Amino acid sequence: MIRAAALAWIRARLNQAPYLRCEAVDMAGPVEVGARTVLRERALLDAREGPLELGPDGFVGPDCRLRGPLRIGADALIAAGAQLEATPEEPIEVGDDVWIGMRAEIAPGVRIGAGAIVGAGAWVIEDVPAGAIVLGRPASVRAHRKEPS
Secondary structure (H helix, E strand, O other): OOOHHHHHHHHHHHOOOOEEOOOOOEEEOOEEEOOOOEEOOOOEEEOOOOOEEEOOOOEEOOOOEEEOOEEEOOOOEEOOOOEEEOEOOEOEEEOOOOEEOOOOEEOOOOEEOOOOEEOOOOEEOOOEOOOEEEEOOOOEEEEEOOOOO
């Protein structure tokens, strides 16, 4: 369960509380959650190894594992069971308006460009260009959602 002190700390950082379905959101370390971001049950947000920043208007589904150092941009959707586990030497960066599918795994050091889509169950071990749609294990670019800028 999320402790009242942790929730108060998040609210103080935001001036606007994120939506937390608090059956069991587990947080460790300094986690920054953007305004109107939804965190669902059993999500693990671990910032003990480095900062974890979630942009505004995002969604983190149930059973996700997010380990810092990790930065997720605005309007990002992280579906149920996705794993983004960085290391201090290899942070993960996720751009704005990115969709990460159910049970996708993002390897340490990966950068996902704005507007990209990562398919369900994908294993991403290389950087994903902006607007790309990646699928598979290991993931590869299959199409583009919109023209990269």
